[in-house]
Amino acid sequence: MTLTNLVFKSMKKNIKHYYLYFFALIFSVTLCFSFVTIQYNPSVVKALAASGSATAAFESITYVLYFILIFFILYANQLFMKRRSKEIGLYQLIGMTKGLIFRLLLIENVVLFTLAVGIGMVLGFLTSRFFAMILMKLIKNDAIVSLSFSMTAFSKSLIIFALLLVVVMLQIFIMIRKASLLSLFNAAKKADERIKKFSIFHMVMGIIGIGLIAYGYYDSTRLFSVGGATTNNLLINMLLILGSTIIGSYLFFRYSVALIMNLIRKSKKGYLKITDVLGVTTIMHRMKGNASSLTLITVLTGLAVGIMTLSYISYYSSESDARQLSPFDYILLDNKGIEFFDQLVAEGIEYEKTTFQISAVNVKMADLFNLDEKNAGYININQEAVSSVVSLSDYKKINPNAQLEEGETIITSYANVLSELLPLESKKKIQVNTSEKNYSLFIKEVREDEFFLSVLASAGSPVLIVTDELFDEIQKVQKPEITSQIGINLVNEKDRERAETLFKTLRERKAIEYDYQKTYKEYYDENIALNGMTIFVTGFLGLAFLLTTGSILYFKQMGEAEDERESYTILRKIGFSNGEIMRGIYVKQLFNFGMPLVIGILHSYFAVKSGWWLFGSEMATPMIIIIAIYVAMYTVFGILSGMYYKKVVKEAL
Template sequence: MTLTNLVFKSMKKNIKHYYLYFFALIFSVTLCFSFITIHYNPSVTAALEASGTATAGFESITYVLYFILIFFILYANQLFMKRRSKEIGLYQLIGMTKGLIFRLLLIENVVLFTLAVGIGMVWGFLTSRFFAMILMKLMLNDAIVSLSFSMTAFSKSIIIFALLLVVVLIQIFIMIRKASLLSLFNAAKKADERIKKFSIFHMIMGIIGIGLIAYGYYDSTRLFSVEGATTNNLLVNMLLILGSTILGTYLFFRYSVALIMNLIRKSKKGHLKITDVLGVTTIMHRMKGNASSLTLITVLTGLAVGIMTLSYISYYSSESNAKQSSPFDYILLNNNGNDFLEQLKAEGIEYEKTTFHISNVNIKMSDLFNLDEKNAEYINVNQEVVTAAVPLSDYKKINPDVHLKDGEIMMTSYSNVLSKLLPLESKKKINVKTSEKNYSLFIKEVREDEFFLSVLASDSSPVLIVKDELFHELEKAQNPAISTQIGINLAKEKDRERAEIIFKNLRESNVIQYANLKTYKEYYDENIAISGMSIFVTGFLGLAFLLTTGSILYFKQMGEAEDERDSYTILRKIGFSNGELMRGIYVKQLFNFGMPLMIGLLHSYFAVKSGWWLFGSEMTTPMMIINIFYVAMYTVFGILSVLYYKKIVKEAL
């Protein structure tokens, strides 16, 4: 038999191990090449440059995709080499040298890799237009995307995939060269680490693992709070949270799961069912032995879900973020821009106009926020904040039901980010200073989620709503740069395009001053362009991470199913039915896929919760959508794993 015939017979024999690996490799190559092709697509590049969105992010994300692909291929190849260790040992027993075995595996991997890369690049090219259209849709860009083949993208991909193949062959060569004949026959039975008898030390480590995760979660909730962390030790706190969470995750899989399962098993006082034997006992030892890989999968899952959630929060909050920057469709300051109103009338564009009078006041930091002595070390409590004041009569134009007594004020329009870092409190007195007099006022109410002044007027500071009499006194004492704001909302959406052209032309000709004062649509379009680009690239990364972690879990379950084949044969011979065996397997698979996923989602939840408000105004809906997507995809891998086990159990007799 020639070496070529032996290669194809070996590939045919191992197709049950390789088929999902082959398709996963094709899908990985498809994602990578599609992303690179989009990067060099002239239609996409032109559209991104026109919207002012940077394209440099494509290059960096491409390298991240390469890293994920390399990690996945090397890890999966290691698992399959482990599964084929007995086969390689038999080759040595019949007289084949290690060099000849390497040549056999070299040809096999070159054929497999070449087919996967070829098919993946074809699919990547064909699907690149589809993904590019998704990108344009996310950015609300109507540009027509054409299917474009880039020689630059093709040559870069060929070089990267060729280097990856070389790295895989080097990995195989090292594994074959270092392995002894005895180790090859026992390799498939080895877990990540040697399993020892459960002891008091293991119990203590299990409790510590749970404690470290709990500490990481608790500290993350205080990361950006004034009481819990400051800018001086923010990096240290972040590293501490990351380290304790990762170490705690490893100890959880290594010891805590075994501790919990031991407690469950002891609670049954020796009366174990077949479900307990196939579920509880195997979970206890398998998770304990594969702690390293499960920790890596959990961390990758949490990282991917967290990144995708933050990107979606930014995209989902594009409208509310634009409203914070420009609460009205158009804003005119200091009665500047009457020409704009006249042109709107000339064009027959209907609109609603709301005028607000503005004055400035000075407030001490110590009056606005509760800052103790510890925080005073980092924040100057005597520092004064300049903020805007608006008369109650103007504010009633948007909220007619508000009433204030003498000496009472309201605070509103406070930035979402600042409101999380330094929250305001109502039902307290503050001192408001002008150049002539100080006023002691009582804060009746704080409304942080309401915005009606331009950022140029309020500068993200809280806006004070005061009675008209007090406002007139403040107005006499102060001479603010901005004294009025006119908010304009269009009556009909169909008129927006014409109104935008009029406003931009007047701004460019300096008829409307404050050149950096943008319209609501401009803020919204900028947010959509940036966040749409962000969610697109993070979606690619999320798919790559999902493919990697889900496939690795499935490959490991395939290996475990093969290892347990003899056990199922024995259980069938002593009278257990397929259904009884499968019930235990269902429990096992629920834990094998559900536990890393659940902990990964918890990691992402607390990571996102610690600073989600830096990205947008809504967390719950984006997080639920991303989590549901990940759970659904993991469920698919879990079902595939159960089906493989079902096949093994049926073949047990």
């Protein structure tokens, strides 16, 4: 038999192991080549030409995708080499040299890899237009996207995939060279670590693992609190949280799961059902034996869900963030650019106008936020903040039900990042200062109404609403830089394009004095362009992480199913039905796929919760959507794994 015939017979025999690996490889190549091709699509290049950072982001994410692909291929190849160790040992027994075996595997991998890369690059090219259209949709660009082949993208990808094949063959060469004949026959039975009898030490380590995860979660909730972090120890706290959750995850899979399963098994007092034998006992030993890989999968899952959630929070909050920066469609300050109204009327554009008179006072930080030396953190408690002041009558234009008594104030326009770090409390007194007099005011209420251009609230300070009498008194002695704001909202959305042109023309002519007077639509378009690009690239990364973690779990389950084939044969011979055996297997599958997913989601939830407000104004909806996608995809891998087990059990007798 020639070497070529042996290669094809070997590939045919191992197709049951390779088919998902082959399709996963095709999918990975498709993702990578599609992403690289998008970078050179003329429509996308033109749309992102104004943003150099977008081009740099594309380039950076490409290398991350390549890294994920390399990691996935090397890890999967290691698993399959372990599954084929007995076959390689038999080749040696019949007299084949290690060099000849390597040549056999070399031809086999070159054929497999070439087919996968070829098919993947064709699919990547064909799907690149689809992904480019998604990108243009996300950034709300109406440009027509055509299918475009880039020789640069092709040659760059070909070089990367060729290097990857070389690395894979180097990995196989090292594994064959180092392996002894005896180790090859036992390699398939080896887990990540050697299993020892459960002891008191294991019990203590299991409790410590749960404790480390709990500590990481708790510390993440106070990471950005005033008393919980300073500019000096913020990085240290973040590293502590990261370290405790990763180490805690490893200890959880290595010891805690076994501890919990041991307690469940002991609670049954020796009366074990077939479900317990195939579920609880198997979970106890398999999980702690594969703790390293399960920890890696958990961390990757948490990382992917966290990154995708934060990017989606930013995209989801684009409109509300734009409204925080410009609460009205257009804003004029100090009556600069009032000819804008004449132009709107001349164009037949209907609008609504709201005018606010503005003054300012100084408020001591310690007084406003109830700070002292112990909990001030990075805040200077003796510092005074400049806060804008608006009269009650003006405020009633947006909140008609507002009421104030003499000596009272309402604090509003404080729904920003600073409000999460330094939350305000009502029902207390504060001192406000002017150049001539100090006033004691009682905070009646703290609200989140946004009606000021963001730059008017100095350093993010809140706006104080006071009685008309007090406002007039303050206005006489205080001379702020800006003394009035006119907010303009369009009545009909169809008029926005013309109104935008009029406003920008006035700004270019310097009829509007301040360059930072952007319109609401400009802020919104900037947010959409940036956040749309971000969620697009993180979506690609999320798909790559999902493919990697889900496939690795599936490959491991395939291996475990083959290892346990003899056990299923014995169980079938003593009278257990397929259904009874499968019920135990389903319990194990639920844990094998569900546990890394649940722990990973918990990691991402607490990580996102600690600072989600830095990225947007809504957390719940984006996170639920991302988690639902991940759960659905893991469920698909779980179902595929269950089907493979069912096939093995059916063939066991």
